[in-house]
Amino acid sequence: MSDTNTTPVAFVRDAMLPEQAAPITAAGPLAWIKKNLFDGWFNSILTIVAIYFIYLIVSGAFPWFYNGVWTTDSLAECREILQGKTGGCFSVLTERWPQLLFGFKYPSEEYWRPTIAFFALFVAVAPVLFNKLPRKLLIVTAIFPFAAFWLIWGGSILVPIMVAVGLIVGYVVFTRLVYQSSAMGMIGGLVATVAVWMLSGYITDPLSGFLALEPVPSRDMGGFMLNFILGVTCVSLSLPLGILLALGRQSDMLIIKWICVVFIEFIRGVPLITLLFVANVVLGYFLPPGTNFDLILRVIIMITMFSAAYIAEVVRGGLAALPKGQAEAAGSLGLDYAQSMRLIILPQALKISIPGIVNVAVGLFKDTVLVSVISMFDLVGMIRGPILASTEWNGVYWELWLAAVLFFFPICYGISQYSQWLERQLATGHR
């Protein structure tokens, strides 16, 4: 070591300078604004134009909300209060709020029933959506459809119980027979279920008052409740049906394959609104007089078929994306068809299909408003029909349609956010 450096040198600094904040033009809000909003003359102009438009929208909409009237009984009174000022007449929402939610014929003293069903729905779907929750909650999921039916439609609790018993008996028979052959298991299960349902008529008919809630007929359902019933039921029914159709379309069994192909192609080739008209009007001609085939049930069947066909194609896309080696590997492990599907193929195929399935589900939920054209009073039907046609509220548009938007948006957005979260959760593959 040389000693040339041992003597202190005057111009060498021996202490660190304190850190200084970055110059105002390189960091902080001003820099952000400079970089993102006023970077060059072209961006500056765009920013100024955009700000101007935002100003126009806000200054136009703000008084409309701010001066909004919430407590009058008719549009004429609203106008009287506003005296020509800009302002929304939101009283239509407060006055007709129960009608927007439940339709105009659901008995008002029974509103608590669909409300409970609505909140129970979140408990019931939670374990399906989030697999970190305790598995025991799945019991709630299994009970929910029957409980919700009982709550919303009323009548004796025995009816949904017997339907459930029929399904359980069918399942038990299926598990007993499935070891002999899967076809026998399915047929046996089906026969047992139907038999229980037929026999249960002898129990439910005389005991129709047992634990009965006041029955509410289907045609009294309405409002957002109807959209929700249709949306939830049809999505949850069409998903399994769609998967079956997709598998059936890939099947080697010729008849099954062609049934599925014809079903999918036919349903996809017909507009939903046509199917709804068939459900509403045409079936009335075909069924013998005196037949009563519940309208909501007809609509549920039609919408379910419709979305099942779309989901089938989405799932088929997922199946096609899997390398053939996956199925061969499953076969070489000695798994049979059902096992390889359940353990190897479908988990991967469904993961790929999530965006498509969610797309169909969101679309389906929004399509439920189409039932308003067959004179069912869902949310849109209520607005277009009874509310806008009442003498008091004839002429209120923006407020009502804005409310409809606010009903649908959070739910559709929520579904979409959930699916993105789920994709991240399942992102285990190589990208």
Place this chain on the structure above:
Amino acid sequence: MKKSVFFGAMTVAALAAGAAAAGTLDDVKARGKLNCGVTTGLVGFAAPDANGEWQGFDVGVCRAVAAAVLGDPSAVEFVPTTGKTRFTALASGEIDMLARNTTWTFSRDVDLKFEFVGVNYYDGQGFMVPKALGVSSAKELDGATVCIQTGTTTELNLADYFRTNNISYEPVPIETNAEAQPLYLEGACDVYTTDASGLAATRAAFENPGDHVVLPEIISKEPLGPLVRHGDSEWGDVVRWSLNALIAAEELGVTSANIGEMSMAAGDNPEINRLLGTEGTLGEMLGLSADWAKNAIMAGGNYGEIFEKNIGENTPIGLGRGLNAQWTDGGLLYVPPFR
């Protein structure tokens, strides 16, 4: 049995739907409810109020028939129908009668196999334009865009009228009256055309009704009335004479206020006596009770009372009686005698 479990609870009220073709009167009596087809909503004519009770001029007819047949004006199941579903609903037996401001036309009566039992409102198609357009006659509307409801007679009338006058127009099809209002106000169409009653109701709901004028031309006859299926004349008679009873009651000065007193005992006027069942057997001939007409009138008052309550000059709709006055007042309401 299977059905009783599977669909049972869902279909309690739908049980009644799908009545057989013949013997509608017996079906209604057995069911204890009248299935009456109405519109999904038309201001003043039929719409449910905040409590879910149907109100309106057409609804009044349904209630009167229900009261005449079943003695209870609330024994009605209102089945909302759109312009497109109304006729299938009636033909398939889902409803017993249709009171949905439906125009009585030849083809509907003959070809579609329905029976119009009378007219409860004489309407006619008119035009509404903004004052700023400076138009004073429909003949000046050459090249105008016109908002028009599809599936209605107004659509056909419009085509006929413009063809006859050799002028052109551009139709903007819409589904309901409610849809037409914002379109018209935003200027999507220059002209809105529908029945004059609908125009009046629409205009009354505008923020500045004075900015819009209804043109003087009425280009069509629109006799609106209740209808039933062909081939069941007994039921047709019941509906026809229930409506006639309302009109006759006004002519004879029977109102919901004095009917209790008048129907207590036979009075001086034999026609009132026959109408209210204190004399003669008119009710029996129809297969109804003797006080059928009294019940029908008590359901909502006589024709004039129903008119005033729902669409008359003191309501926001503010329609004058015009053609719908009694024949004695220069209108067209003229019912055959109750004899």
